Amino acid sequence: MPTPVSQPDDVALSLTLAVVTASPSPLLLLNGDLAIIAASNSFRNAFDVAQVELAGQALYGLSNSAWDIPELRRLLEATLSGAQSDDCELDLKLTQPPLRHLVVQARRLDYLDLDQTRLLVALSDVTEARADTALKENEARHNIVLLQEVRHRVANSLQIIASVLLQNARKTPSEETRGHLTDAHHRVMSVAALERLLSASQEGDVDVHAYFTALCESITASMIGEAGRVTLTVDGGDGVIDARVSVSLGLIITELVINALKHAFPDGRSGRITIDYSFHGPNWILCVRDDGVGMPLVAPDRTGLGASIVEALARQLNALVTTVPENPGTKVSIEHTQIALVHEEPEVASHSFSKTQAAPGTARHQVQKDRS
Template identity: 25%
Template sequence: MESKIAEGKSILLVEDEAIVALAEKKVLEAEGYRVQIVSSGEAAVEYIQEETVPVDLVLMDIDLGPGMDGTEAAQRILGIRTVPILFLTSHTEREFVAKAEGISSYGYVVKHTGDLVLIASVKMAFRLAEANHRIAKELEERIRAQEAQRMSEARLQRAELAAKVGNWELNLDTGTITGSEGATKIYGLAGTAFSYEEIKKIPLPQYRPTLDKALKELIEEGKPYELEFKIRTADTGETKDIYSVAFYEADRRTVFGVIQDVTAMKRTEQALRDAETLWRFALEGAGHGVWDWHIPSNRVYYSSQWKRMLGYGEEEIENRYEEWESRVHPEDLPKALKAVEDLLSNRVELYHCEHRLRCKDGSYRWILDRGKVMEWDSEGKPLRAVGTHTDITEQKETEERIRHLLQEKELLLRETHHRILNNLSVIRSLLSLQAAEVSAPEAVESLREAQARIDAMRVLYERLFRSKVQKIVSLRSYLEDLVRDIREIFPVEDRVKITVEGEDLSLSPRQAVPVGIIVNELVSNALKYAFPGKRRGKVAVRLRGLEGKCRIELEDDGVGFAEARKSPDGVYRLTCGTAEENSTIDESMERKGFGLGLVSVLVEQLAGTCKMESRAERGSSYLLEFTQEVLPGSGS
């Protein structure tokens, strides 16, 4: 028995004399105790705070030299947690004993009285600690039993009261309480609206702190309360026992509550039944079928309208769950059962499923099935679910007709795009054949330019033909394909690098066509004129969207326009669109030949601006800006 006391016990030995501490540790460890030594009161407090190894008893010297003495260390330790403390000291003077007596300790052992005394004192301290623990546990269990008995008696008392119930509402902004008729009768009040300060006087004074604390926690923490208290009615002074519950609606800054006795409880239950009858009547009148499922028994109430939807009379369908499940179309049943399982397992709050149900004549009708769990048991398992059936057969048939029409439209559009692509390819081939037959350089050049313009539209139509979304064009991808085709028409080998950089903007086809032709003209001009001979260089196209505008920059590092080379300052500027009013512009773009004239017309079509600046031997740059059209599904 004695060995069991020491088994697994941990002792913190607080001793400033190292040799003494080692001797005491050896004696204690021989008895099976685990001993940890610290040499000061400060170290002992820190050890308990950190408690890397649990401590079952502190063996504390009183005189620990400079710093905190043993009694102060013991007080601090007991302030951290409850642990048995046994004082061990060589002092027997009255003042030392008095210090120890003022602390909740487990004894006072004088040093050098022998190992047997030390071991016996330690064992006695452990027995006393265990006895205290048992007493505290028994006291706690007794209090808990008394509380359980009190709560049981309170519930029994509430159940036996002549039932009355009332509800109230506290507006925190106005400080006004509005009470139902039942609530005002319970409180003995006349009227329906009262100040909060007036109502506070009705509960007996001893309950006021508890009620105020519960209301404060309800508002600050959203914690509903359930309280019992007594009141003295305002009219007769009669004392009543009240059971109250309350909750808080933060968005309205309003507290709602119910005070209860037996009569009002019956009134409330009846009101709930009336309300349920009313909403069922309303749903039936709107053509919705109603179902009410008692989940543990699998009993289901099906309303008359629910049965009429499927062509059944009132007595032809029983109140069983299987009546619904057996009629669900086999293709829809897995989906429907999964939706039910999600509801019952609390993965979703609302049940929502579209499925087909078999009618009495064997046909199927589409049903929108919706529901919600309304009651749970004490373990949180669903007890009751309520929902509706809505016949959506006509809606589904309309959706199917629309789907077929959209498919037909899609086929027609793709066929149209296919024919346009074929026609553009034929025109391009004819231009290519014609260019091969003529020998005049100017004629060949004109045919190539026409071929490039045809390519600008052909590339766009190819993208639309391949895309599933034919109302939106990816500008960057479109221009990358276009630039690739331009290189084939104007071969410059590898001495001129062409890049498309920046954001991948989205345009409508109506804007993408003129943008493609503009970029085609400007890139073609750069390849034809900016890099004469074997000059090397680059052409860069940069895209950027900013606040609903599309910004396209195109620049090369070629020789520049001839006008720039002739200009005194080596700079030549062109513009078109609304930017023509700028006085720094040398000339309008529309007067610079067919290609740039075409660019000017297309910029006007985009309601945008285009500015060009060319510097002798430093290349040319263009800036095209226009407002992007709002695209389908953009949310603008």
């Protein structure tokens, strides 16, 4: 008996069914009425469906109508109409297991037989992945709460330390010792203000304007008092910075404000100290200026403790300290400039700059000295 010759259409359909059946991922081939033509073995195993139940079965009636889901209907109807539909996520409620979270993709097949509509539906079970993500998010939220609580406690502890320093400063008969204790009190309060701000933040970044404003309020309350002959104001600073950078900037501001209050406004002189922070891409400039008596004509031979602290902190930030006279007063700028060389990749240039520190002999490297 001669071997029957297979028609090309039969061969194509047989190949399609074989590909769908052998798919390692759950896969369905549907007709225009959304009845199942073929299903992959992985689909039957994943959703515990027998082959007999699949043959010619309407998709929405599968597993006691568990697949009759509004999100799935919208996706398949849009795909049938020829519209480019996005993937959808849906929850499939079965008896075993009770709930599956699926990502569904549907594509209309274009081939020579235009009268026969075919849809290819791929399913991905992301139940475990979503559960892992939810677990990690819960752990992250729990860690944030713990970190906020720690920072709140640290802020309280620092305030207690600052109060002890201030009490000792008031009791000591030595004017020099009193000055050192008072300065230490202000430095501790600046860190306490940052920790209190971070304790109310959900992220690791710090709002610059809010932080500098809180810092100025703390300095005003402890150093200027109610008389208010000198005012502290904050200009600019719209943005966020890393918490580690904010600690250094807060200490720099504290030192420069202490220095200005000590030397810029003698004999009860009134005035103003302005703190300005501006961003320029990866670069930034912090300026602390006053309208006081200005810099001395002859610079002191020895650099004070406050100036040394400012210089050390600026060096850690790869920034330059510049002090210039103004009319009236003095301006101190802390400037960070990230320079990308033309022949280097951006990452390489940034890495090279991070390891480069300002040379003391450069023209722009002027250290702010205490004006005593």
